[in-house]
Amino acid sequence: MNKQEYLALLRFYSQQLSPEVQSDLLSEVEAHFIYGEQQGKTEEQIAEELGDPIEIAKETVGPSYKAPDLSAYQDNSNRTDESLNYSYLHPNYTNYSGYSEAEYPPQSSGLFKAKKSLFTLLSAFTLIVVGGGLLVSTGVAYFIDGPDEKVAASASVESILEDVDKQLEHLEDLGDLVSKEDIKDIVEASTSFAWDDEYSEFEGSHYEGVIKLGDSSKWKDLIIETDLGEVDIEFKQGDHNEIAWKAVTAPSVGERMEATQLKNDQITFELDESDMYANYQYSFVITLQDNYELRKLQLEQELGEINLHGGKFERVEIQMDNGILRASDISSGSMNVELENGSTEFERIDSPIKIESDNGEIKILETTKPVNIKLDLGSVSLEMKKPHNVDVKTNMGAIEIEVPQGAKGKYQAKSGLGEVEVPASYDDGTFRVNAKTDAGTIIIKE
Amino acid sequence: MKEIVQFKKGVLGLCAMMLIHKRDRYGFELAQTISEHVDVAEGAIYPVLRRLVTDGHCSTYLQESTEGPPRKYYRLTPEGKIYMEQLVREWGRFVSNINGLIESYETEVE
Numbered sequence: 001m002n003k004q005e006y007l008a009l010l011r012f013y014s015q016q017l018s019p020e021v022q023s024d025l026l027s028e029v030e031a032h033f034i035y036g037e038q039q040g041k042t043e044e045q046i047a048e049e050l051g052d053p054i055e056i057a058k059e060t061v062g063p064s065y066k067a068p069d070l071s072a073y074q075d076n077s078n079r080t081d082e083s084l085n086y087s088y089l090h091p092n093y094t095n096y097s098g099y100s101e102a103e104y105p106p107q108s109s110g111l112f113k114a115k116k117s118l119f120t121l122l123s124a125f126t127l128i129v130v131g132g133g134l135l136v137s138t139g140v141a142y143f144i145d146g147p148d149e150k151v152a153a154s155a156s157v158e159s160i161l162e163d164v165d166k167q168l169e170h171l172e173d174l175g176d177l178v179s180k181e182d183i184k185d186i187v188e189a190s191t192s193f194a195w196d197d198e199y200s201e202f203e204g205s206h207y208e209g210v211i212k213l214g215d216s217s218k219w220k221d222l223i224i225e226t227d228l229g230e231v232d233i234e235f236k237q238g239d240h241n242e243i244a245w246k247a248v249t250a251p252s253v254g255e256r257m258e259a260t261q262l263k264n265d266q267i268t269f270e271l272d273e274s275d276m277y278a279n280y281q282y283s284f285v286i287t288l289q290d291n292y293e294l295r296k297l298q299l300e301q302e303l304g305e306i307n308l309h310g311g312k313f314e315r316v317e318i319q320m321d322n323g324i325l326r327a328s329d330i331s332s333g334s335m336n337v338e339l340e341n342g343s344t345e346f347e348r349i350d351s352p353i354k355i356e357s358d359n360g361e362i363k364i365l366e367t368t369k370p371v372n373i374k375l376d377l378g379s380v381s382l383e384m385k386k387p388h389n390v391d392v393k394t395n396m397g398a399i400e401i402e403v404p405q406g407a408k409g410k411y412q413a414k415s416g417l418g419e420v421e422v423p424a425s426y427d428d429g430t431f432r433v434n435a436k437t438d439a440g441t442i443i444i445k446e
Numbered sequence: 447m448k449e450i451v452q453f454k455k456g457v458l459g460l461c462a463m464m465l466i467h468k469r470d471r472y473g474f475e476l477a478q479t480i481s482e483h484v485d486v487a488e489g490a491i492y493p494v495l496r497r498l499v500t501d502g503h504c505s506t507y508l509q510e511s512t513e514g515p516p517r518k519y520y521r522l523t524p525e526g527k528i529y530m531e532q533l534v535r536e537w538g539r540f541v542s543n544i545n546g547l548i549e550s551y552e553t554e555v556e
Contacts, residue, residue: 035474051487059493
């Protein structure tokens with residue numbers, strides 16, 4: 001491996017790092033090459049002595065490291081057509097010193113096959129009416145959040161079954177309703193589906209575009225509707241308003257994206273109609289002038305993943321049928337989420353939050369405004385940064401709420417079946433926390 | 447042997463701090479010197495150095511070099527020095543305890 005290959009690979013493997021940290025790491029390792037060469041070593045020798053770049057990436061990221069799928073890197077680096085290079089999959093490593101000014105932030109590599117199998121899993125699990133929620137949560141965690149999709153695919157039958165066993169132990173009645181053999185069949189069918197498909201061709205084409213909105217914009221609303229795929233949306237500040245997007249998707253959708261523009265005061269991306277089993281990726285980098293506040297951000301998705309970061313809005317509305325929803329560093333007058341199956345991870349959302357979900361895990365960190373959660377099946381974990389009212393209700397699942405140190409709240413917790421652990425409650429507290437579950441433990445702590 | 451890999455990883459930070467304690471050093475130099483003492487990939491040192499900085503045990507500064515790109519030097523902070531001294535003590539205790547165990551194992555085998 002020569003220097004350029006080594007650095008490209010290191011960059012690919014370390015895409016989970018923030019751009020600053022990554023850039024720092026890369027320049028340090030590049031410097032290592034230069035010093036080594038001064039000692040008369042070849043690039044290959046130095047690469048050898050440095051060791052596997054994935055190890056450096058893994059150690060720098062720490063325990064949360066997720067190895068990106070190398071096949072995505074290889075697929076793309078073998079491609080000769082430059083126009084097909086795409087920052088999702090390939091860092092397009094041409095000029096080392098230029099990467100820090102990369103137009104787009106590093107993207108997480110998509111877990112294409114994993115999501116295909118998730119779709120099958122979800123369809124299969126809807127057959128199991130009662131057990132659906134528990135299994136879907138397990139499936140989602142394994143197939144989207146799994147540390148490595150190959151590992152997930154090969155290890156999943158066993159581990160999901162183990163989890164199913166554990167879940168069933170807790171719910172003996174359910175064990176009578178759902179045969180373990182049925183579950184095993186379904187899990188095996190869906191995971192082998194993922195496995196068989198591993199080497200199949202990636203079906204999307206690459207598209208990109210920029211919608212320039214100048215500095216005095218009539219633009220008020222952004223609406224993005226998708227059926228399948230991963231949607232990454234990042235808002236950042238700049239000296240003008242603009243939407244830069246890239247997509248790997250079906251031609252019909254790509255062409256529609258290219259034609260998308262401001263209508264009245266709305267921009268609407270309609271990304272539906274993609275083929276059933278294709279796994280498409282969309283990335284939006286939206287630049288807003290300082291303090292420019294959008295009136296509405298509306299996201300709708302059927303299956304996949306939404307990653308939302310940054311931005312300032314009057315209101316945010318998200319509707320998702322199946323998948324993973326992650327949002328961070330957002331400021332809004334309100335944030336309403338409707339989710340059927342899937343998990344939610346929020347961090348630093350400066351907005352009142354309202355979530356209604358049929359099932360899935362909900363994790364919210366560093367909240368500052370009132371939170372209202374209604375969940376049929378799944379657990380809730382919430383960490384408050386500032387005292388505010390919280391109402392959480394789940395039909396089945398644990399609730400854990402961490403309130404700020406020394407906050408004097410009025411706490412009400414009720415579990416139909418399960419332990420309740422609540423600190424001293426103040427009747428004249430400055431805020432209230434109501435937590436209710438029909439089955440599951442409730443913990444409120446400082 | 448997974449254990450050996452873990453041992454080496456664990457001790458890299460301590461090695462780096464001791465070398466930096468003697469005088470400020472830059473990454474390449476540290477990678478080379480440490481890999482002379484501990485059999486690890488030279489690249490393993492860079493994540494360790496980053497952690498030393500984020501944990502406040504080291505600070506960095508750039509210095510122009512007549513040969514090659516500017517060098518990023520690492521310097522031990524006062525907190526880093528205290529931490530290093532603690533680690534050295536802990537290491538001594540750890541090694542002598544484990545050695546005690548190994549000795550008793552060896553006499554048993556004999």
